[in-house]
Amino acid sequence: MLSVQIEKLIKSASDNIKQWETLFNLASHSHYSALIKECALDDVIATIKDVDILIGSLSPELLNLVNIRVRKHPYTTAYCLFPALNTDNVIAYLETQGIVKSYELAVVYDNDKFSIDVSSNKVSHVKGDSTQEASYSGCYLLLEFENGTSKVWYMDEYEMHSAFDAWQNKVFGGMDVFNNTLEWAGFALILRALKTLDMQDSVISHPILPVLKSRLTSYYSDFFKYYKEANNDKFASCVITSQYVSTEGGELEEALKKLDDIIEPPANIIVLGQHNRQVSNEDTEIKEASEDQCEFYNLDFGVI
Structure with a gap:
């Protein structure tokens, strides 16, 4: 179950709402799901928009080519999303x-x-x-x-x-x-x-x-x-x-x-x-x- 905050971010950042909800639902069942909540809201929005331009603009169905993962920024050590190819x-x-x-x-x-x-x-x-x-x-x-x-x-x-x-x-x-x-x-x-x-x-x-x-x-x-x-x-x-x-x-x-x-x-x-x-x-x-x-x-x- 997605948090209300994530649902709002998806709806505000993308037209491909169904696909992104699926991706975040899958990520929420992983062992690092708690770390997603540690990511800055601006980073979540930026990642959604970047991947939409990268893949979603070709076909929304292609968004399932990535998995939502979490990395640490190598300079700031802040948690941020990483769209890893599946x-x-x-x-x-x-x-x-x-x-x-x-x-x-x-x-x-x-x-x-x-x-x-x-x-x-x-x-x-x-x-x-x-x-x-x-x-x-x-x-x-x-x-x-x-x-x-x-x-x-x-x-x-x-x-x-x-x-x-x-x-x-x-x-x-x-x-x-x-x-x-x-x-x-x-x-x-x-x-x-x-x-x-x-x-x-x-x-x-x-x-x-x-x-x-x-x-x-x-x-x-x-x-x-x-x-x-x-x-x-x-x-x-x-x-x-x-x-x-x-x-x-x-x-x-x-x-x-x-x-x-x-x-x-x-x-x-x-x-x-x-x-x-x-x-x-x-x-x-x-x-x-x-x-x-x-x-x-x-x-x-x-x-x-």
Whole structure:
């Protein structure tokens, strides 16, 4: 049940009253629902108006692509709303539009056997013993399109840690905005996927998708743009995943090159999980790139 105050704010800020009431009702049943009441009224109104322009102006029904979450402002530490993309709903929309046939989103653990053939976008993922404790080795999102092609986006463990720290410290103010690691990984990977989704002809010719993906990637990029401008911050540019994988960024790049020198898999094969663990156990030390050595260069929504 929505508070009277929230209902009034929705009615005063948006014409899409039904959709916003649904979003806030869903948020009110989450574990952080009490924090919504801590957000300033001006922030709630601004968020509603921003998302209405961003998504609602294309179609009110698209508002279900986001979940209402709460973050801490990294400068003021005040609680404020954060509209987080809902990976399941984004892909469900792509399915209704005849773009995507199916998808697979998963976290890879150290005791899993996992590999990607980037030339064919084929994934092999055999899960390890679930009764054993294991840390994360990476994550991936595989989309199979209606035209028979497929595409995979992934992050290895170093990318995951780098990306999580960047979002956590530079956008979320140290708060856990997502319920679990898989949910956060889906958010980061679907944003990465949106950047290159227009390689599909069905997306290019779609009446809404080209504008939608452009708006979404720009909107979430701005969170880091504001951080950089306010703090004159410098952080490493790391992995950019598209058809091929390249790495850049100070000491991280150097460390990954050391891994390549130890074991060189076929050029089109990327391994995580058990196979990757055999390499990283060779006393290879990964150090975080310092701000003095790294320039802010590119944003790829999994890795900063």
